[in-house]
Amino acid sequence: KAGVTQTPRYLIKTRGQQVTLSCSPISGHRSVSWYQQTPGQGLQFLFEYFSETQRNKGNFPGRFSGRQFSNSRSEMNVSTLELGDSALYLCASSQFGPGANVLTFGAGSRLTVL
Amino acid sequence: GIQVEQSPPDLILQEGANSTLRCNFSDSVNNLQWFHQNPWGQLINLFYIPSGTKQNGRLSATTVATERYSLLYISSSQTTDSGVYFCAVGQGAQKLVFGQGTRLTINP
Numbered sequence: 001k002a003g004v005t006q007t008p009r010y011l012i013k014t015r016g017q018q019v020t021l022s023c024s025p026i027s028g029h030r031s032v033s034w035y036q037q038t039p040g041q042g043l044q045f046l047f048e049y050f051s052e053t054q055r056n057k058g059n060f061p062g063r064f065s066g067r068q069f070s071n072s073r074s075e076m077n078v079s080t081l082e083l084g085d086s087a088l089y090l091c092a093s094s095q096f097g098p099g100a101n102v103l104t105f106g107a108g109s110r111l112t113v114l
Numbered sequence: 115g116i117q118v119e120q121s122p123p124d125l126i127l128q129e130g131a132n133s134t135l136r137c138n139f140s141d142s143v144n145n146l147q148w149f150h151q152n153p154w155g156q157l158i159n160l161f162y163i164p165s166g167t168k169q170n171g172r173l174s175a176t177t178v179a180t181e182r183y184s185l186l187y188i189s190s191s192q193t194t195d196s197g198v199y200f201c202a203v204g205q206g207a208q209k210l211v212f213g214q215g216t217r218l219t220i221n222p
Binding site for chain 2: 033044102107108
């Protein structure tokens with residue numbers, strides 16, 4: 001079955017703009033998590049959604065937001081982009097019940113802010 | 115919060131060598147996973163191993179939860195094993211905390 005799909009794979013924005021990233025989980029997976037990877041901070045948890053509800057949130061400013069739709073697809077949005085938001089944004093999904101702890105990651109969306 | 119420390123940060127080996135990567139964590143966890151990040155950035159899940167020992171081909175992993183560490187063994191290294199290896203820990207699947215990674219370079 002198809003893996004976790006993230007779009008777009010690459011994008012370039014300028015400071016002050018906003019961006020929306022999309023993540024389609026593995027079919028049947030209901031939990032979606034988002035992580036940010038930068039050279040300086042490494043991999044950091046952004047937030048996690050299950051059944052359209054945010055269950056957990058990391059230590060990021062309110063400019064970072066997300067949502068999940070009824071088909072489990074998720075989007076994250078970053079408003080008023082800053083240079084420091086340049087990063088690889090990774091989405092992961094996990095199934096409900098047995099195996100719920102195992103994350104499967106997508107290929108990521110690489111954001112460059114100029 | 116939980117602290118995760120991986121060692122060594124960098125490892126350079128010749129093809130065919132064996133290696134051991136270590137992950138120490140500061141608190142009890144019920145989720146521990148090892149990932150390999152390929153040159154294109156994708157994280158590939160190697161093991162889900164909150165405790166015990168697992169093997170998958172040339173790779174194996176052991177987690178001693180009571181002593182808060184995990185080891186990843188790679189035997190007979192190949193150039194395709196190059197990349198960054200991450201250990202991630204947490205409670206459940208939510209909010210995994212990642213280590214800084216071990217960058218492995220396998221030279222032919």
